[in-house]
Amino acid sequence: MTxxxxxxxxxxxxxxxxxxxxxGFNLTINEGEVHALMGPNxxxxxxxxxxxxxxSGYEVTSGSIRFKGQDLLAMSPEERAREGIFLCMQxxxxxxxxxxxxxxxxxxxxxxxxxxxxxxxxxEFVKMVREEGKKLGLDADMIKRAVNVGFSGGEKKRLxxxxxxxLKPDFAILDxxxxxxxIDALKVVSEGVNALRNGKRAMLVITxxxxxxxxxxxxxxxxxxxxxxxxxxDKNLALELEEKGYAGFVREK
Amino acid sequence: xxxxxxHISLPGDEIPxxxxxxxxxxxxxxxxxxxxxxxxxxxxxxxxxxxxxDFVISLPQQNLSAPQAELPFDxxxxxxxxxxxxxxxxxxxxxIEILPLIEVIMFHPQYRQLINTQLIEKRFPFSAxxxxxxxxxxxxxIDSRVEIKKPLALIYHTDTRGQNLLCNxxxxxxxxxxxxxxxVEFHYYNGEVKSRYLANxxxxxxxxxxxxxxxxxxxxxxxxxxHLALNYVDVAENGSYNSFCLQKGxxxxxxxxxxxxxxxxxxxxxNGAYIMNGWATIDTTTDIEHLSSCTTSHQLIKGVxxxxxxxxxxxxIHIAPEAIQTEGTQLHKALLLTDxxxxxxxxxxxxxxxxxxxxxxxxxxxxxxxQLFYMRSRGISEEDARQLLIAAxxxxxxxxxxxxxxxxxxxxxxx
Ligand SMILES: Nc1ncnc2c1ncn2[C@@H]1O[C@H](COP(=O)(O)OP(=O)(O)O)[C@@H](O)[C@H]1O
Ligand SMILES: [Mg+2]
Numbered sequence: 001m002t003x004x005x006x007x008x009x010x011x012x013x014x015x016x017x018x019x020x021x022x023x024g025f026n027l028t029i030n031e032g033e034v035h036a037l038m039g040p041n042x043x044x045x046x047x048x049x050x051x052x053x054x055x056s057g058y059e060v061t062s063g064s065i066r067f068k069g070q071d072l073l074a075m076s077p078e079e080r081a082r083e084g085i086f087l088c089m090q091x092x093x094x095x096x097x098x099x100x101x102x103x104x105x106x107x108x109x110x111x112x113x114x115x116x117x118x119x120x121x122x123x124e125f126v127k128m129v130r131e132e133g134k135k136l137g138l139d140a141d142m143i144k145r146a147v148n149v150g151f152s153g154g155e156k157k158r159l160x161x162x163x164x165x166x167l168k169p170d171f172a173i174l175d176x177x178x179x180x181x182x183i184d185a186l187k188v189v190s191e192g193v194n195a196l197r198n199g200k201r202a203m204l205v206i207t208x209x210x211x212x213x214x215x216x217x218x219x220x221x222x223x224x225x226x227x228x229x230x231x232x233x234d235k236n237l238a239l240e241l242e243e244k245g246y247a248g249f250v251r252e253k
Numbered sequence: 254x255x256x257x258x259x260h261i262s263l264p265g266d267e268i269p270x271x272x273x274x275x276x277x278x279x280x281x282x283x284x285x286x287x288x289x290x291x292x293x294x295x296x297x298x299x300x301x302x303x304x305x306x307d308f309v310i311s312l313p314q315q316n317l318s319a320p321q322a323e324l325p326f327d328x329x330x331x332x333x334x335x336x337x338x339x340x341x342x343x344x345x346x347x348x349i350e351i352l353p354l355i356e357v358i359m360f361h362p363q364y365r366q367l368i369n370t371q372l373i374e375k376r377f378p379f380s381a382x383x384x385x386x387x388x389x390x391x392x393x394x395i396d397s398r399v400e401i402k403k404p405l406a407l408i409y410h411t412d413t414r415g416q417n418l419l420c421n422x423x424x425x426x427x428x429x430x431x432x433x434x435x436x437v438e439f440h441y442y443n444g445e446v447k448s449r450y451l452a453n454x455x456x457x458x459x460x461x462x463x464x465x466x467x468x469x470x471x472x473x474x475x476x477x478x479x480h481l482a483l484n485y486v487d488v489a490e491n492g493s494y495n496s497f498c499l500q501k502g503x504x505x506x507x508x509x510x511x512x513x514x515x516x517x518x519x520x521x522x523x524n525g526a527y528i529m530n531g532w533a534t535i536d537t538t539t540d541i542e543h544l545s546s547c548t549t550s551h552q553l554i555k556g557v558x559x560x561x562x563x564x565x566x567x568x569x570i571h572i573a574p575e576a577i578q579t580e581g582t583q584l585h586k587a588l589l590l591t592d593x594x595x596x597x598x599x600x601x602x603x604x605x606x607x608x609x610x611x612x613x614x615x616x617x618x619x620x621x622x623x624q625l626f627y628m629r630s631r632g633i634s635e636e637d638a639r640q641l642l643i644a645a646x647x648x649x650x651x652x653x654x655x656x657x658x659x660x661x662x663x664x665x666x667x668x
Contacts, residue, residue: 053630056622081632093627097645106641107631114632146645147627163631 003030005066006171006202007052012063013227014051021047023227025063029171034203036213038238039224040246045206046090048224049175053087054080067171081107082114084170088160088177095147100159103147104129104166111167132165136192153180161192172196173204178212190215210242225250256308257419257451258283263388264355270365271358271387277373278384285378294376297565297597298507298536303451303479310386311335311420311450319410320443325665326658328406328437331391335411336420336452338391349401349434350394354423357392364392367425369457369485379481383421383455390423390455393436397429397461404435404469404659411442411450411475418450426456428492431463437659438470440480440502447477454482460492462516467495469659471666474502476531483509490516490545497654498525499663500535507536507565514541514548514576521550524653527564528557528643528667536565539583543576543609552583555650557643559590568613569601576606583613588646590620590639640668 007029014022021044029035039045051058052065054077065072067083075083095103109119120128129143136158148156157177164172174193178186193216197203205216213221213235221237222229223246230249231237241249258279265271287303288295319334319342329346332339338353345351358365368387372380395401411420428434440452452474460466474480480503486494498508512521527535541550556564570581587596600613620642628638647667654660 053626055626055630076635077626077629078632078634081630087630089627089630093623095624095627095642095645097648098641102641103628103631103633106633106637107628110632110634110637167631 005029006031006068008066010064012051012065013061014047015059015061016047016057021227022051025228027222027229029202029204031202032199033220034197034205034216034218036205036207036218036221036238037224038207038210038221038241041208043224044227045224046175049087049173049204049206052173053077053085078110081167082111086164086167086169086172088164088172088174090175090179092148092156092160094149096149098147100143100145100147101126101129104143104163107163108166129162129166133162135195136162136165137188138162154182154185157181157185157189158192161189165192165196170200171202171204173206175206176208177205178207178209186212186215210238213238223249256305257287257303257382258385259310261310261312263386265359265388268359274368274370274373275385275387278381278387281373281375281381282378282385285375285381288378294538294567297563297567297599298505298534300479300505302449302504305417305449307417308419308451309416311337311389311418313337319408322406322408322410322439324406324439325662326404326656328404330406330408333407333409333422335413335418336389336409336422338389346401346403346405348396348399349405350392350396352392354390354392354425355388357425358387364394364425364427367427367457367459372455372457372483372485377483379453380455380483383423383453386421387423389421390425393424393426395428395432395434398431400432401434404437404656406437406439409438409440409452411440411448411452411478412444413448413450414444415448420450420452422452422454424454424456426466427459428461428464428466430461433465435467435469435656435659438468440471441473442475442478442502446475448475449477450475451479451481454480456482456484458484458486458494460486460488460494462490462492464489465493465495467655469496469654469656469663470498470508471663472498472500472502472506472508473666474506476502476504476533478503480506482507484511486510486512486521488512488514488516488519488521491518493520495522495655496524497651497663498537499667500525500527500537501529501666503533503535505534505536507538509538511540512542512550514543514545514550516545518547519545520548522653523550523552524650525554526556526647526650526667528647529562529564530560532561534563534565536567538567540569541571541581543570543572543579543581545575546577547579548576549580550582553650553653554585555647556585556587556596557590557646558587558594558596561591561593562595564596566596566615567599567601569603570611570613571603572606572609572611574605577608579606580610582611585615587617588620588643589617644668
């Protein structure tokens with residue numbers, strides 16, 4: 001079976017505030033694949049996810065990123081989202097005064113419009129969100145509240161997962177999806193993520209700990225340290241890492 | 254003399270009372286002139302453009318007809334065209350007396366005594382100018398113990414047809430004991446967007462014992478226009494005045510609200526929002542005078558300023574020595590969308606009584622980049638994301654409006 005590359009990162013170097021964070025990063029993710037990226041705190045994992053989504057404040061000094069064959073770096077954040085990139089954020093943002101329904105309806109319809117699909121009316125939209133929300137054990141009232149305002153850590157992550165379920169991206173980045181979750185919430189979120197796995201949708205699961213990978217089982221595992229991938233393997237690499245610690249890998253480079 | 258003062262003859266000049274106050278108004282305005290930055294009350298809001306000498310006073314004309322205005326709520330519609338009341342087009346409710354002001358001045362001396370001579374003082378140059386031409390405007394009289402559920406919508410439509418119009422409007426509104434009503438003002442224009450005119454409006458409002466008036470307003474004048482409004486509100490025992498003004502149009506606009514809480518338990522809510530771009534100046538000036546015990550006032554004003562525009566807020570709370578156990582709060586907040594946007598804020602508290610609760614605050618900020626990115630990363634365009642954040646910013650102020658349909662209408666315009 002020939003594989004179709006979805007995301008191709010080549011020799012990426014990037015800085016934040018004149019500080020070199022990403023130093024020659026290479027990774028290709030094909031359709032349907034789930035990759036785990038593991039690295040210690042401060043390695044630059046969130047930096048990478050933010051660059052993939054087009055957040056400002058990061059300077060790409062060399063290298064390229066292609067998504068579905070297109071130059072990703074030339075696209076605005078909203079164009080990337082409409083093309084099918086979704087970032088499940090490590091620290092979801094609170095937006096006082098904007099209800100989840102309003103926010104999500106704008107997002108869904110912007111993406112549907114881009115895909116040439118008819119926009120959903122309020123009834124259809126609410127029905128869809130309710131159904132998806134129920135699967136994630138979300139309180140029906142939550143979608144009436146302002147985005148992430150007063151949400152617990154677990155609720156924030158569930159809302160991120162709900163957004164992913166509703167927006168149906170081709171490529172999802174999960175940045176520390178497990179941080180701040182107790183074991184029950186972790187199971188619910190993982191189930192939500194696993195339900196979205198299919199032959200086409202690809203994922204990059206970023207995590208500090210191996211624990212999450214017991215629930216979301218990756219096809220590939222990469223160890224990320226000092227701005228680049230230092231080792232790649234299958235899911236067993238995560239276990240090896242858990243034993244040896246990051247120090248053992250960083251020395252290997 | 255400026256182009257704003259002219260010798261014209263108006264109906265009723267033969268009535269000594271009317272002739273005298275018109276002359277007083279003229280003399281006061283002639284001596285003060287158009288205020289400059291040296292005038293403390295006008296130091297942030299410049300009126301240079303009013304020095305043009307080709308103003309034409311808007312007078313009743315034949316075949317003036319305003320377009321029908323669509324409102325998304327049921328209302329008695331009262332039309333003004335270029336500041337001139339159009340009774341033929343207006344839907345006048347039963348049980349409420351609505352008359353042209355000039356008719357009241359000529360034939361109902363008991364009501365004309367309500368016209369406040371303080372309005373001709375030097376500190377109110379534009380109401381002096383307004384009185385110099387006292388003629389246009391209406392008298393609204395709501396009898397005691399009636400509740401008018403359907404709002405009275407005062408629809409002010411301007412189409413200058415190439416002239417620099419001076420539109421003086423003077424309304425006298427009396428809500429008698431234990432009555433309640435809602436008044437909506439809607440100011441808009443048609444035709445040439447660059448038309449220049451000065452809408453110079455005075456609303457004198459009397460709220461009697463246990464009565465309540467809700468007063469909601471949208472100012473969306475042409476972008477070269479001036480809009481100067483003074484709401485002079487007198488509230489008796491346990492009466493309440495509840496207002497909201499959205500200002501978004503005009504080159505220079507001031508909505509000034511002075512409330513006299515004259516008797517115990519009188520209360521006022523003076524809320525508002527403004528949203529602006531270009532080179533406009535939008536000014537909100539308030540002066541709440543607590544003159545008796547147990548009176549309360551609350552003010553929440555929120556602004557969104559883009560381009561090279563300037564927002565001005567001057568808010569005063571005065572608490573007289575006898576006004577014990579009163580409460581006065583004031584909060585002004587502005588969102589600056591560009592580096593060249595500006596807000597000037599002047600809060601003033603004058604507290605002469607003990608045992609009062611009084612607070613004021615002001616803050617300004619920018620759109621939050623993290624929030625914008627979060628929305629855009631979900632596919633929402635930058636423009637839509639900004640609009641959503643702006644609407645969210647103004648939401649708590651607009652939500653103070655008690656009538657849901659009117660609040661929804663104002664939200665639609667607050668963009
Ligand atoms: N806005 C910023 N300004 C300065 N330094 C930053 C900024 N964002 C990230 N960094 C630095 O970049 C490095 C990588 O951060 P991050 O990508 O958040 O790491 P990780 O997600 O792997 O924990 C850290 O040393 C961090 O301090
Ligand atoms: Mg991180």
